[in-house]
Amino acid sequence: MILFPYGPARPRIPLLMRVMRSIFLYIWAFPNTCIGIPFIFLALIHRGYFRITDGILEISSPLIDRFLHHCIPVMGGASAMTLGHIILGRNPDCLDSARIHEQVHVRQCEKWGPFFIPVYFAASFIAYCKGRDPYLGNVFERAAYEKEASERTENDTPGKSCIKTEHQ
Numbered sequence: 001m002i003l004f005p006y007g008p009a010r011p012r013i014p015l016l017m018r019v020m021r022s023i024f025l026y027i028w029a030f031p032n033t034c035i036g037i038p039f040i041f042l043a044l045i046h047r048g049y050f051r052i053t054d055g056i057l058e059i060s061s062p063l064i065d066r067f068l069h070h071c072i073p074v075m076g077g078a079s080a081m082t083l084g085h086i087i088l089g090r091n092p093d094c095l096d097s098a099r100i101h102e103q104v105h106v107r108q109c110e111k112w113g114p115f116f117i118p119v120y121f122a123a124s125f126i127a128y129c130k131g132r133d134p135y136l137g138n139v140f141e142r143a144a145y146e147k148e149a150s151e152r153t154e155n156d157t158p159g160k161s162c163i164k165t166e167h168q
Contacts, residue, residue: 022055025110028110028113028114029084029106029109029110029113029116031084031113031114032084032109032113032114032117033084033085033086033109034084035083035084035117036059036083036084036085036086037086039059039064039067039083039086040057040059040086042061042064042067043059043060043061043063043064045063046062046063047061047062048060048061048064049061049091049092049095051092051095053099054103055085056085056086056103056106057085057087058087058089058095058099059086059087059088059089060088060089060090060091060092060095064088064089065090065091067088068080068089068090077090078090079094079097080094080095080098080101080102081102082102082105082106082109084106085106085109087102087103087106100147100148100151100152101144101145101148102144104143104144104147104148105140105144108140108143108144120138123138123139123140124137124138127139
């Protein structure tokens with residue numbers, strides 16, 4: 001093995017293999033992504049914001065804000081949510097602040113494919129049965145929060161809310 005100044009050389013994966021792997025992951029996660037497609041139309045008809053980051057479509061709009069606030073069973077609603085390769089956010093600031101966390105869920109969707117959503121709910125149920133919070137005790141959420149905490153820089157302000165309320 002030849003050693004380089006920055007560690008051992010890693011074998012390069014041919015471009016065709018990387019492209020094929022990416023296509024496979026998009027197809028494998030597509031059933032989850034399909035659930036997010038109607039939100040594209042909601043955002044198109046009502047002041048939507050769209051951005052593609054690392055191959056993931058990020059969307060926010062006032063209608064998505066209402067959905068995440070009122071329809072997600074988390075105290076105060078969710079600031080963002082992943083559906084396959086689509087991330088819904090209450091506003092662009094929420095998309096920015098939740099990006100690391102939500103991209104972990106995208107990778108989890110790529111790993112579990114069409115089984116991700118049922119297994120996610122099963123993990124919440126197991127956490128609840130063990131006396132833990134169904135959201136914070138969920139193994140998928142714990143992995144996302146751990147990754148988020150490990151990648152925060154000292155310039156980041158963890159805990160800063162991206163959700164604007166009437167008092168802000």
